[in-house]
Amino acid sequence: MFSPSDLDIPIVAAPMAGGASTPNLVVAVNEAGGLGFLAAGYKTPQALAEQIVEVRERTERAFGVNLFIPQAPLTDRAAVELYRSVLALEYPAADFGAIADTDPDWFDEKVAVVIEHHVPVVSFTFGLPPVDVVERMHAAGSFLIATVTSVSEARQAQGLGVDALCVQGPEAGGHRATFATREEPGTLALGELLIAIRAVVTLPLIAAGGIHSGGQIASLLAAGAAAVQLGTGFLRTDESGATRAHQNALVDPSFTETVVTRVFSGRPARGLLNDFIVAHDAKAPPEYPQVHHLTKVIRADAARRNDADGLALWAGTGFRDARTGPAAAVLGALWNDTQFAVVA
Numbered sequence: 001m002f003s004p005s006d007l008d009i010p011i012v013a014a015p016m017a018g019g020a021s022t023p024n025l026v027v028a029v030n031e032a033g034g035l036g037f038l039a040a041g042y043k044t045p046q047a048l049a050e051q052i053v054e055v056r057e058r059t060e061r062a063f064g065v066n067l068f069i070p071q072a073p074l075t076d077r078a079a080v081e082l083y084r085s086v087l088a089l090e091y092p093a094a095d096f097g098a099i100a101d102t103d104p105d106w107f108d109e110k111v112a113v114v115i116e117h118h119v120p121v122v123s124f125t126f127g128l129p130p131v132d133v134v135e136r137m138h139a140a141g142s143f144l145i146a147t148v149t150s151v152s153e154a155r156q157a158q159g160l161g162v163d164a165l166c167v168q169g170p171e172a173g174g175h176r177a178t179f180a181t182r183e184e185p186g187t188l189a190l191g192e193l194l195i196a197i198r199a200v201v202t203l204p205l206i207a208a209g210g211i212h213s214g215g216q217i218a219s220l221l222a223a224g225a226a227a228v229q230l231g232t233g234f235l236r237t238d239e240s241g242a243t244r245a246h247q248n249a250l251v252d253p254s255f256t257e258t259v260v261t262r263v264f265s266g267r268p269a270r271g272l273l274n275d276f277i278v279a280h281d282a283k284a285p286p287e288y289p290q291v292h293h294l295t296k297v298i299r300a301d302a303a304r305r306n307d308a309d310g311l312a313l314w315a316g317t318g319f320r321d322a323r324t325g326p327a328a329a330v331l332g333a334l335w336n337d338t339q340f341a342v343v344a
């Protein structure tokens with residue numbers, strides 16, 4: 001079975017749903033000595049299976065697949081309908097579709113795909129899988145990682161029997177991995193959160209959130225992380241599938257800060273502050289993935305028009321340092337900087 005200590009370079013390219021994580025990115029990071037991740041979120045089981053087969057054909061090294069844990073059913077339909085009517089006034093041509101009570105994102109089918117393909121590393125976000133999934137995946141030889149954002153979540157994950165934790169700090173780009181949609185995510189900075197979790201669990205820890213320099217990586221490894229996980233840091237690489245508008249926004253001087261917002265999906269997520277967030281932040285109810293599906297047509301339209309102000313520009317606090325070039329070179333440069341960093 002995989003172990004983080006097998007990695008030549010203890011850097012993980014984060015799973016990034018929505019298009020950024022491509023098989024090309026996974027293969028490039030793997031072949032350079034790190035760990036690449038496919039993002040199963042929002043994908044059909046068939047599309048996931050095709051990507052797994054492609055990655056397997058192109059690298060012999062261990063790779064990961066990340067799964068979204070299904071969320072509790074819709075609790076406040078009226079609030080989502082109200083948000084839909086607000087958006088409908090602004091986007092009269094948009095077809096928002098029906099509001100579903102539940103959307104498990106084909107979780108069971110994707111679990112079956114992952115087991116069938118004996119995926120070496122599987123991580124989970126937005127909660128914990130049922131114990132039978134843990135057992136079946138372990139029987140298939142997978143190394144399991146639960147993403148956690150607090151000491152309490154870390155304890156629960158260790159109790160379930162996973163093999164490692166991805167500790168996600170508040171600096172992270174994209175969705176916070178909190179186990180419950182309505183919960184407000186913690187604000188303890190990654191370095192402190194890592195130390196707090198290290199004190200109560202014995203599992204290997206992978207630190208994630210706002211990491212953009214060798215100095216940070218060296219400090220987190222010195223504080224007990226077995227590896228670090230970067231998402232935003234790979235968004236501008238040659239192999240990234242992020243839209244051009246998203247990549248350009250990371251270095252566009254008109255985008256100056258990131259904020260945590262529920263505006264696009266109903267779940268707290270960190271992205272560049274843009275016009276859509278300014279206009280709607282206070283109106284979005286905490287219902288995921290219903291709000292995600294509601295804003296999908298708006299985001300798709302903005303993507304067609306190359307309009308960064310209508311997109312979810314997920315980005316961590318270190319966004320300005322996201323480097324361009326081949327992912328292997330970005331990984332190598334970060335690791336080189338880590339070796340030369342002086343840890344206080």
Ligand SMILES: Cc1cc2nc3c(=O)[nH]c(=O)nc-3n(C[C@H](O)[C@H](O)[C@H](O)COP(=O)(O)O)c2cc1C
Pocket residue numbers: 014015016017018020039040041066124125147168171172173174175208209210211229230231232233314315316317318
């Ligand atoms: C565009 C984008 C998409 C993301 N999608 C996922 C995902 O599908 N699953 C997941 O577990 N984390 C996802 N994340 C969060 C990352 O796993 C990780 O926690 C985060 O990128 C770390 O912070 P950083 O972006 O500052 O490096 C995403 C992050 C970004 C930026």
